Amino acid sequence: PLIESAKRLAAYRAVDEHFPPNARSIGIGSGSTVVYVVERISLLPRERTDHVTFIPTGYQSRELIVKAGLRLGSIDMHTETLDVVFDGADEVDPYLNCIKGGGACLFQEKLVAISGRKLVVVADFRKLSPSLSTHYAPGVPIEVVPLAANYVLSRLSSLGSSAPTIRMGGAAKAGPCITDNGNFIIDAPFPDGFIPMASSSISPPRPLTLKSIVGVVEHGIFWAGDRKPVTAYFGMEDGTVS
Numbered sequence: 125p126l127i128e129s130a131k132r133l134a135a136y137r138a139v140d141e142h143f144p145p146n147a148r149s150i151g152i153g154s155g156s157t158v159v160y161v162v163e164r165i166s167l168l169p170r171e172r173t174d175h176v177t178f179i180p181t182g183y184q185s186r187e188l189i190v191k192a193g194l195r196l197g198s199i200d201m202h203t204e205t206l207d208v209v210f211d212g213a214d215e216v217d218p219y220l221n222c223i224k225g226g227g228a229c230l231f232q233e234k235l236v237a238i239s240g241r242k243l244v245v246v247a248d249f250r251k252l253s254p255s256l257s258t259h260y261a262p263g264v265p266i267e268v269v270p271l272a273a274n275y276v277l278s279r280l281s282s283l284g285s286s287a288p289t290i291r292m293g294g295a296a297k298a299g300p301c302i303t304d305n306g307n308f309i310i311d312a313p314f315p316d317g318f319i320p321m322a323s324s325s326i327s328p329p330r331p332l333t334l335k336s337i338v339g340v341v342e343h344g345i346f347w348a349g350d351r352k353p354v355t356a357y358f359g360m361e362d363g364t365v366s
């Protein structure tokens with residue numbers, strides 16, 4: 125309940141402060157915190173949401189939008205920049221760089237985030253981190269083409285990942301987890317926050333190298349410097365929002 129109330133607090137504050145009065149299109153991320161974002165939006169007066177198109181970032185996000193009775197759109201049909209994108213994260217550093225992909229939705233999340241005017245991250249206190257890849261134990265989620273998975277595993281090891289693994293479906297599915305785009309997810313832990321980058325001179329790390337591995341579709345590092353204003357709301361243990 126403490127964590128759930130922290131998620132709800134962050135989500136409600138984010139919507140109250142960033143849902144534009146004249147909104148036309150809003151991106152909705154994936155995961156459990158964004159559920160409260162949609163809950164808050166559905167409590168807004170109808171005149172504020174009736175004319176808005178909501179763009180999902182996967183099947184779960186799409187279902188949230190439809191079940192809330194909000195108008196569903198699709199990123200492949202949307203050309204104009206989205207007013208704002210709300211999404212969760214697995215780890216957020218002081219620069220507001222994020223690790224995302226815990227829900228295996230990182231590809232569409234990044235595609236929708238980069239299509240928006242700004243990204244508003246909502247998270248509970250557990251996601252705060254002094255340096256990326258030091259708190260979120262599984263490491264950096266990376267979406268890969270299944271045929272290339274073993275090759276990518278070997279490259280990640282040579283780039284310093286301590287124990288990259290293909291994410292399995294667990295009780296939900298025998299064999300690997302399959303993303304909404306039909307790909308695998310590799311979780312790549314990088315000890316003490318060193319994420320491979322083009323140059324060690326860049327601080328905080330800019331993980332260009334990951335994208336250059338053949339078979340990598342997208343990685344879960346959301347770099348705050350990518351021309352996107354990023355705002356983050358954290359629900360804290362003491363019931364405050366920072």
Ligand code: DER
Nearest residue numbers: 155156157212224225226227
């Ligand atoms: O997959 C993602 O990046 C999601 O945003 C997700 O990991 C956030 O998780 P949570 O809101 O359920 O904690």
